[in-house]
Amino acid sequence: TQLLEQSPQFLSIQEGENLTVYCNSSSVFSSLQWYRQEPGEGPVLLVTVVTGGEVKKLKRLTFQFGDARKDSSLHITAAQPGDTGLYLCAGASGGYQKVTFGTGTKLQVIP
Amino acid sequence: DTAVSQTPKYLVTQMGNDKSIKCEQNLGHDTMYWYKQDSKKFLKIMFSYNNKELIINETVPNRFSPKSPDKAHLNLHINSLELGDSAVYFCASSQDGVGLTFKNIQYFGAGTRLSVL
Numbered sequence: 183t184q185l186l187e188q189s190p191q192f193l194s195i196q197e198g199e200n201l202t203v204y205c206n207s208s209s210v211f212s213s214l215q216w217y218r219q220e221p222g223e224g225p226v227l228l229v230t231v232v233t234g235g236e237v238k239k240l241k242r243l244t245f246q247f248g249d250a251r252k253d254s255s256l257h258i259t260a261a262q263p264g265d266t267g268l269y270l271c272a273g274a275s276g277g278y279q280k281v282t283f284g285t286g287t288k289l290q291v292i293p
Numbered sequence: 294d295t296a297v298s299q300t301p302k303y304l305v306t307q308m309g310n311d312k313s314i315k316c317e318q319n320l321g322h323d324t325m326y327w328y329k330q331d332s333k334k335f336l337k338i339m340f341s342y343n344n345k346e347l348i349i350n351e352t353v354p355n356r357f358s359p360k361s362p363d364k365a366h367l368n369l370h371i372n373s374l375e376l377g378d379s380a381v382y383f384c385a386s387s388q389d390g391v392g393l394t395f396k397n398i399q400y401f402g403a404g405t406r407l408s409v410l
Contacts, residue, residue, distance in 0.1 A: 224297075224383050224401025225336070268334055280349055281399070283328075283336040 185209075186271055186284035194290040198260050203269055203287045204253045209271030214247055214254050219268040228256075261291045296320050299384050306374055307410055313370045314405045316384030324348075325367035326385040326399065327359060336383070342367055343389070363380035371407075379409045 185203045213232040217225035229238050231247035231254065238245045242265075243259040254271055265291070271284040297318045306312055318325060320391035326349075327339040345361045356372045367384060384402040 219334075223403055224385070225399075226401070227398050230398075270336060280341075281326075281338055283338075286334045286336075288334070 186273055186282055188269075188284040188287045191285065191286050192290075193291060195261055197291055197293050201258050201261060201289070203256045203258075203289070205256075205271035205284050207273065209273070209275060210251050211275050212251070212259050213233060213251075214251075214271060214273045216245055216256055217270045217272060219270060220266075224284060226268055227248065239273060258289075261289075263291045263293050266291050289291070295402075296400050297384055297386055297402040299382075299405050301405060302403065303406050303408075305408045308374055308376060310374050311370070311372045312374060312407070313368055314384075314407075315368045316402060317366050318384075318386040318400070319365065320386055321365075321371055321402060322386040322400075323364060323389050324387045325361065325364070326382040326387075327367065328385065328401075329371050330381040330383060330404070332380070340367075340369075345382070348408065374407075374409045376409050379407055381406050 186205055186207045193201060195201055207269045215230045216228045218228055219225040229240055229245045231238060231245060234249045234251045242259045246255045249274055258265055269287045272281050274281050299316050304312060324343045326341045329339055330336045330338050339351055339353050340359045342361045344364050358370045361367045383404045383405045385399045387397050387399045389397055
């Protein structure tokens with residue numbers, strides 16, 4: 183069973199601070215996505231990365247896919263209260279490209 | 294219009310009962326999914342249907358039976374509910390079932406919170 187471990191599990195920071203969330207696996211994924219989920223809602227896609235070493239930026243969010251396509255990171259610069267939520271990474275692999283979600287990182291940004 | 298809609302949003306029931314959750318997508322997608330999110334927020338795929346055909350069936354008790362009457366609908370029926378079935382169930386859809394590509398974005402419903410007493 184493929185497992186995507188996210189760290190940290192919980193993160194509470196002050197507005198304006200920077201943070202990094204990690205998504206690690208021993209398995210290789212053909213592609214990886216990051217989602218944000220707010221309370222009472224389903225996950226919403228933030229980004230898709232498919233190439234090892236790829237870096238993508240979405241405003242204050244920077245996503246990186248590891249060279250070996252086994253890990254990824256999400257860096258948020260100058261966090262804002264609106265960034266609060268559950269961040270999930272998800273990887274696809276195998277013949278049917280089954281999606282495996284990470285264990286999740288719950289972020290709280292305090293004004 | 295909500296792209297992926299699930300009903301009901303909340304479901305409280307007694308152990309041993311049978312219940313169904315309905316899901317509809319108006320995005321014209323070919324693939325639909327059911328996920329279970331436990332109390333620790335771990336999201337795990339249960340089933341995936343592509344054009345009404347079952348393509349992913351994870352290790353789920355056979356008390357759970359998905360049904361896809363057409364490619365816009367994927368319902369989940371649960372027999373003999375158990376305490377451990379309490380969770381949030383998410384329906385999702387995507388254009389096709391092939392991986393997580395730039396085009397194959399999964400759109401999730403708002404979830405159905407099932408509580409088994």
